[in-house]
Amino acid sequence: MDPRNRTGPSGDFRAVDGVTVRDLQPNVPVQGTLRSVRRDAWTLYPNDVIGRVWIILKKPLAGTALPVDDPTALEVFTTICPHLGCSVNLNANPSTGFTCPCHAAQYNLDGSRKNQATSVAPRGMDALEWKIEADPGDPNRQLLLVKFQSFKAGAAQKEEVK
Numbered sequence: 001m002d003p004r005n006r007t008g009p010s011g012d013f014r015a016v017d018g019v020t021v022r023d024l025q026p027n028v029p030v031q032g033t034l035r036s037v038r039r040d041a042w043t044l045y046p047n048d049v050i051g052r053v054w055i056i057l058k059k060p061l062a063g064t065a066l067p068v069d070d071p072t073a074l075e076v077f078t079t080i081c082p083h084l085g086c087s088v089n090l091n092a093n094p095s096t097g098f099t100c101p102c103h104a105a106q107y108n109l110d111g112s113r114k115n116q117a118t119s120v121a122p123r124g125m126d127a128l129e130w131k132i133e134a135d136p137g138d139p140n141r142q143l144l145l146v147k148f149q150s151f152k153a154g155a156a157q158k159e160e161v162k
């Protein structure tokens, strides 16, 4: 499995790294990174990558009051494929959605499965909760926060793994 998909701390809202909210364009997916403290038996990693997400702006945010938590404004999906956990890629033509490189499951931009009858994926891409708040360090900057969760691979229903 891709080490980027290893299990990390679950359940908290975390700021998404690598994404500037005001630069998001409608229906153009952008990948962001979630970081946190991670420990293994010997080492403490203070700012390790614990997950990646695809972010899709659904409607312009200009002039929207903060915090933004309108569920129709954005969609955020974990990059982890619900089949067996590989990292789902954006297609060369972004308007055609996503493809998993491991067993070729394909997803639409809204995260739903393509070719449902024959897809190896048991469900669509897993959406994550999000909110946009003012950055406490810079009130003019919008901060995208995502609730990091992992879900059971291979299951038809979305089931959180803690």
Ligand code: FES
Binding pocket: 081, 082, 083, 084, 085, 086, 100, 101, 102, 103, 104, 105, 120, 121
């Ligand atoms: S892990 Fe994505 S299609 Fe199998």
